[in-house]
Amino acid sequence: MGIFNFFSKDKKEKLDKGLEKTKENVFGKLSRAVAGKSTIDELALDDIEEALITSDIGVETALKIIEKLEERVAKDKYINIAELNDFLKAEISLLMKDSYDEIPQVDGPYVIMVVGVNGVGKTTTIGKLAHQFKQQGKKVVLGAADTFRAAAVDQLVIWADRVGVEIVKQDMGSDPASVCFDTLQSAKASGADVVIIDTAGRLHNKINLMNELTKIKNVMAKVIPDAPHDVMLVLDASTGQNAIEQATQFTKATEVNSLALTKLDGTAKGGVVIGISDQFQIPVRYIGVGEGMEDLQVFNKNEFVDSLFK
Numbered sequence: 001m002g003i004f005n006f007f008s009k010d011k012k013e014k015l016d017k018g019l020e021k022t023k024e025n026v027f028g029k030l031s032r033a034v035a036g037k038s039t040i041d042e043l044a045l046d047d048i049e050e051a052l053i054t055s056d057i058g059v060e061t062a063l064k065i066i067e068k069l070e071e072r073v074a075k076d077k078y079i080n081i082a083e084l085n086d087f088l089k090a091e092i093s094l095l096m097k098d099s100y101d102e103i104p105q106v107d108g109p110y111v112i113m114v115v116g117v118n119g120v121g122k123t124t125t126i127g128k129l130a131h132q133f134k135q136q137g138k139k140v141v142l143g144a145a146d147t148f149r150a151a152a153v154d155q156l157v158i159w160a161d162r163v164g165v166e167i168v169k170q171d172m173g174s175d176p177a178s179v180c181f182d183t184l185q186s187a188k189a190s191g192a193d194v195v196i197i198d199t200a201g202r203l204h205n206k207i208n209l210m211n212e213l214t215k216i217k218n219v220m221a222k223v224i225p226d227a228p229h230d231v232m233l234v235l236d237a238s239t240g241q242n243a244i245e246q247a248t249q250f251t252k253a254t255e256v257n258s259l260a261l262t263k264l265d266g267t268a269k270g271g272v273v274i275g276i277s278d279q280f281q282i283p284v285r286y287i288g289v290g291e292g293m294e295d296l297q298v299f300n301k302n303e304f305v306d307s308l309f310k
């Protein structure tokens with residue numbers, strides 16, 4: 001029990017630290033909007049609206065929050081700053097999609113296909129994830145289906161060695177679908193619990209992307225009928241509105257079941273997590289809070305909002 005408390009305290013501290021700049025950004029603006037006021041009036045509402053819209057939460061989501069706040073102010077005539085904080089916390093929690101703690105039990109290996117544009121942190125997230133699953137006693141196999149660049153395969157091999165899990169790869173330039181086929185067959189034969197597939201996910205052309213991902217999925221289904229069980233889109237939170245744009249593109253090209261938001265450490269744009277979760281109604285499963293093996297957290301919206309409003 002004690003050791004788990006210790007870990008969760010550590011997790012919380014890392015989250016608080018990672019969100020520091022986002023807090024400064026969002027709440028700096030909010031507190032300036034309500035500075036010198038003891039209650040929220042019409043003028044403050046305008047300033048709060050502006051603060052939310054410019055804080056990477058996204059216009060659509062910010063407007064939803066403001067609409068609710070206006071209703072509340074109209075009903076209660078005025079609310080004080082502490083009530084405003086509680087209100088925002090509750091509304092933001094409501095807007096965000098709930099996640100789940102454990103991957104579901106399936107027949108045979110649970111297959112996660114990781115997609116996202118170059119540089120967002122796919123390979124790193126896969127390494128961290130493999131580590132987490134391994135720590136839970138699960139047998140993990142990685143598939144190096146980003147065959148577009150030699151360095152991509154090498155990087156995944158390094159992670160596989162570091163974590164101590166199996167990896168299936170082919171030469172650079174080989175067909176990603178073929179790598180997936182091999183990986184799933186090998187994982188099935190060896191009784192693996194989890195398969196994580198790295199992909200290239202180039203976004204230069206939606207039709208290409210769609211065709212490539214569809215082909216990969218069809219090939220996977222030949223080995224394990226329900227695979228992939230999870231298509232996880234990785235987004236770099238530090239790119240703010242760009243991350244929202246990428247989510248729009250990818251959700252048009254393929255079905256996305258879960259999200260991982262990386263690089264929350266050190267960015268002021270963490271508010272984007274709220275906008276993405278609301279707009280796409282896809283659970284944020286993981287957040288990246290650093291480059292190390294331990295720097296991936298299972299996302300919990302209440303912990304996130306608590307940390308943001310603390």
Ligand SMILES: Nc1nc2c(ncn2[C@@H]2O[C@H](COP(=O)(O)OP(=O)(O)O)[C@@H](O)[C@H]2O)c(=O)[nH]1
Pocket residue numbers: 116117118119120121122123124125155262263264265287288289290291295
């Ligand atoms: N600070 C920080 N850096 C990260 C995080 N996740 C990934 N990175 C870094 O982002 C860069 C690109 O990551 P990579 O996994 O190669 O991205 P990929 O091209 O999508 O596979 C690397 O330098 C990673 O160390 C994170 O959560 N925090």
Ligand SMILES: [Mg+2]
Pocket residue numbers: 122123124146152155198
């Ligand atoms: Mg990569």
